[in-house]
Amino acid sequence: MAAPSIDIVLASFNGERFIEQQINSIQSSLNYQTLVRRILVVDDGSSDSTPSIVTKLMQTDSRIELHGNPGPAHGAMANFAFGLSLTRAPYVMLCDQDDVWHPSKIDKSYKAIVDSDVNRVALPRLVFTDKRIVDESLNELYPSFFDFRNISRQWHSSIEQLMQQNVASGCTMMLNRPLIELAMPIPNNAFMHDWWLVLVAKLKGEVIFIDEPLMDYRQHGNNTIGAQNYSWRYLATHMTHHLDKFACYLWKSADQAAELNQRFSNSQIEQSAFANLRRYAYFPRLWLFAKGKLRQHSWKGQAALFVTLLRNNKRI
Structure with a gap:
């Protein structure tokens, strides 16, 4: 060997x-x-x-x-x-x-x-x-x-x-x-x-x-x-806290995607809605969600994503 x-x-x-x-x-x-x-x-x-x-x-x-x-x-x-x-x-x-x-x-x-x-x-x-x-x-x-x-x-x-x-x-x-x-x-x-x-x-x-x-x-x-998997009851009780955390997660991950595009100048990333998320105004972001361009792997994640996009009614 x-x-x-x-x-x-x-x-x-x-x-x-x-x-x-x-x-x-x-x-x-x-x-x-x-x-x-x-x-x-x-x-x-x-x-x-x-x-x-x-x-x-x-x-x-x-x-x-x-x-x-x-x-x-x-x-x-x-x-x-x-x-x-x-x-x-x-x-x-x-x-x-x-x-x-x-x-x-x-x-x-x-x-x-x-x-x-x-x-x-x-x-x-x-x-x-x-x-x-x-x-x-x-x-x-x-x-x-x-x-x-x-x-x-x-x-x-x-x-x-x-x-x-x-x-x-x-x-x-x-x-x-x-x-x-x-x-x-x-x-x-x-x-x-x-x-x-x-x-x-x-x-x-x-x-x-x-x-x-x-x-x-x-x-x-x-x-x-x-490895936590919060119950709906827990999330409802602590909704504001977790939505604030999710919003931070969302925008930081979008910034990472934009950084990936800047580092490698890849056409696939350049055309990605998520990598360009900060460029979209409020209603276009909601439209991207409706078209399935923005997504999480779980129903809870999808719900958090939708509410976060609703709450952030200004261009970030």
Whole structure:
């Protein structure tokens, strides 16, 4: 087998509760020794024992490295972007500090992306997977994130849909080198690093979905937003708060789509209603919704989108 070709970028911040278990799950992965070059732990200024835990693990595994994010930008997107700047590996996986990887995650992701790379043009490629949702103690809450959120397995097949709603979680991704070289640097107008990466891959290369949960996505006090599915009753009680959040989400994702067009000058994006959403006045935006040009993958999302467009009666 060829020399190890995968770097894992693990972003950390005050992750002392779970980071050792996460790194242990990576080390226990199938073909870890032959496939993984480095685990790059990129810390964003932890004030707990996260750095000392990683330093301890480094003593028994030379693949582990600890890097501090020097800034000036901080937060998840900036931290992952800094981690990506540290690697020159042919393939890179992104990793959160509080999940647990299944033994086959690395191996299956690697085979999927290598099978696509072999004997073909070196296109930018991204592989992502489903994930199992668990509680703090790793008890299963939902066997599939896609089933839980009622997400179409084909949503990622359309760049127009991907611009409006991301379904590829960074913690499930593997990227190839051509994608990293093309997508970096991640622009300030990106909504989030993983969303930007999958958009670039879809626009300029290939996105591959493994329809299998290959990791446990842990839900705890600081990490519940990614897998919540609010009831209608809850949403009605907190409607104003959630509509304000959705409006922020909508316009920021539209700005990201416009940034994608500016970076790559693609005719498909130039003609996209969503990428040009800020240029439309009030009634044309409602007409775009009526024609199905603006959409979310769930009925709740569609309802929030419609009410948000109704509320925003001025050109933004």
